[in-house]
Amino acid sequence: MFDVQKIRADFPILSREVNGKPLVYFDNGASAQKPQVVIDAISNAYAHEYANVHRGLHTLSNIATDNYEAVRAKIANFLNASDEEEIVFNSGTTEGINMVAYGWAMAHLREGDEVILSVMEHHANIVPWHFLRERMGVVIKWVDTDSTGALDPARVIDAITPRTKLVAITHMSNVLGTVVDVKTICAEARSRGICTVIDGSQAAVHMPVDVQDMGCDFYAITGHKLYGPSGSGAIFCRRERMEEMRPFIGGGDMIREVTKDTVTYNDPPMKFEAGTPGIVQMIGLGVAIDYMQGIGMQAIKAHEDDLRDYAVQKLGGLNWVQVQGTTPTKGAIFSFTIDGAAHAHDISTILDKRGVAVRAGQHCCGPLMAHIGINATCRASMGVYNTKSEIDTWIDALELAHDLFA
Missing domain, CATH: 3.40.640.10 (Type I PLP-dependent aspartate aminotransferase-like (Major domain))
Known part of the structure; x- marks a missing residue:
């Protein structure tokens, strides 16, 4: 059975805090974290x-x-x-x-x-x-x-x-x-x-x-x-x-x-x-x-599909968040802006104060940004070790950002 807490224990960086808050790593679309077995394999290869x-x-x-x-x-x-x-x-x-x-x-x-x-x-x-x-x-x-x-x-x-x-x-x-x-x-x-x-x-x-x-x-x-x-x-x-x-x-x-x-x-x-x-x-x-x-690629997909559906539900209650990409079969990737808010970089900075790591900018997709008419978005991208409670933390941080910039 898929045990996300067991998986999380395999990734040492997930136990750290950022700005005094538990790390919520939602920047997997840029680069994912490494399990201990990978870190050990690299160390062993160099050392021995x-x-x-x-x-x-x-x-x-x-x-x-x-x-x-x-x-x-x-x-x-x-x-x-x-x-x-x-x-x-x-x-x-x-x-x-x-x-x-x-x-x-x-x-x-x-x-x-x-x-x-x-x-x-x-x-x-x-x-x-x-x-x-x-x-x-x-x-x-x-x-x-x-x-x-x-x-x-x-x-x-x-x-x-x-x-x-x-x-x-x-x-x-x-x-x-x-x-x-x-x-x-x-x-x-x-x-x-x-x-x-x-x-x-x-x-x-x-x-x-x-x-x-x-x-x-x-x-x-x-x-x-x-x-x-x-x-x-x-x-x-x-x-x-x-x-x-x-x-x-x-x-x-x-x-x-x-x-x-x-x-x-x-x-x-x-x-x-x-x-x-x-x-x-x-x-x-x-x-x-x-x-x-x-773990199994089908199991990973099922877990991330569940995270996607939960995030869609939670975001649905925030009519001031605009998500780019709404196909129901999409991956657990959410590029968003906040109505009336400052630049995506400012939003990302506020989220970081709550320990939530997201990416901000054009995400190396200039033609797409021109197509949708937006200069930059924040992007929350989820992976095998992410949880619904982390999505809740992200939503709370979004509400804080909205309150600050509204």
Whole structure:
């Protein structure tokens, strides 16, 4: 059975106070806290088992390599990839999407070709395509959400033309919490030979992910949102697409042989993993994935859906709070403003005085903010260890902020 108090005991930071109040950590959309097992794994790797990976013939290098490479199979299982060699390690989603832009798209798109994005995309899934727009004349086409923040797959499909070569869509909005029917989008795109890139940064931590069922070409995840270390992440690359890619970064490990006149590359996924990697970070991510799967992704989703529904109910009694994104199947992410109140940064500061940690600003989603006509919001984003009583504390802090600024 899901025992949130037992889970909370696994995260040492949750026992601390902030400004004399128990910490209520609602900034999981930016970065999640780490369980003790992850912290211990990182400490142990540095203290007792650290060495560089691959090619070393000594004991410590063999241990580090085995522990590091074991994470590839864990991530493949986590995403239900058909083969662990379809998993490329990186520092997180930003690097993963840039790898697709430089390694696949620059080799396959030409001036006038189209990339379709939703207006909800994080800057990590926008700026790489702007690079192609600036440098190659690629055209970016935008698809809007409706008034509830939902994205109808038909809108994305209707935007496809003969010049469309790539569709890059978030699985879950980091601002609105909207969950996108990426399976329908990927199926249509694949039937037309169009490449699909899915930003899974938010979704992968909140729900089960099955890339085979989804039918995407690329699916990016980032470790620090998955209760793992920062600087860790991976991208699923469908084998057919991987074979079409050229290397993104050059250096050690991604080569077979280098001479004065030639270079031959290693087989994928090593072909795309140049230089000394984040060895300990990836080992920590593997432990974080073990931890999540030990709880069960369906159980995590059910718990967070319950938190979402409770928060919706509590917010419903505050007619002066405006929430962006109201689809009933959204994740437990609430971006909000207060009528007549000061800037989101001021609201966030008041909440912090009550120990409630939320994010304030544009959340790396400039086009979305322009679309909904708001300069900034506060965002409360919940995770596996959050509780209904913490939501009550957040609501009380919101009422204080409203009283101060009204």
